[in-house]
Amino acid sequence: MDTPAAERLRLTEIFLSVQGEARAVGWPTVFVRLTGCPLRCQYCDTAYAFHGGEWWDIEAILDEVAKHGARHVCVTGGEPLAQKRCGVLLERLCEAGYEVSLETSGAIDIAGLDPRVSRIVDLKTPGSKEMHRNRLENIPLLTAHDQVKFVICDRADYDWARGMVAEHGLADRCDVLFSPSFGQVAPRELAEWILADRLPVRFQMQLHKALWGDEQGR
Ligand code: SF4
16 A cells, blocks of 8 residues: 555655764764755755655655664755655654754744754845745744854845844854855855854854765765
8 A cells, every 4th residue: 555645755865974064063964855945045055956856755764764873863955844744754753763953944934843853944144035035933933952044145144144143132042053155255254254243153164065065965
């Protein structure tokens, strides 16, 4: 008998790598990349996940994740929350005992997810060209277990992000990550802006890009 649709997700890839960003940076991590994203950020480096993919039973995803033998699992995309069953997958991964994180665009409701999941929520800057998609109702839902991430494309983005941190008291709510958009702002320049302003945010660079460049599945 076929698996009910409620137990299936469209998947682009599952692979083992080193977590390149956020709080779990450096940990061997299994990445589960779900297919599809309703956004089109100008700097997107995972456009290959917009289309295609294959339907996987959640059981099969869990089996594949287990084969890699890592403690950390990151559910990413695309925009993983664009698939309603993503919440079921996250819960099953938590039940299986993994340290589970979720990378999301910030455009979709994050309420109701398993509280064991560490949510890494983007706030899209003007430079992303998708700022209008930000779901600001997500902000009050963020806890110390979560992180909010700004990808900074230029000085105007930095000023906007700094204003958002202040306006919403983000640094009191969760970790705030500022990341330079690859090839658009010099990492050193961004670090110096943060230091000059004594901004209570974490500068980060994508470790996996330093290690493997833009290679897919890394
Ligand atoms: S939300 Fe993420 S996956 Fe979607 S277009 Fe933006 S960067 Fe790409």
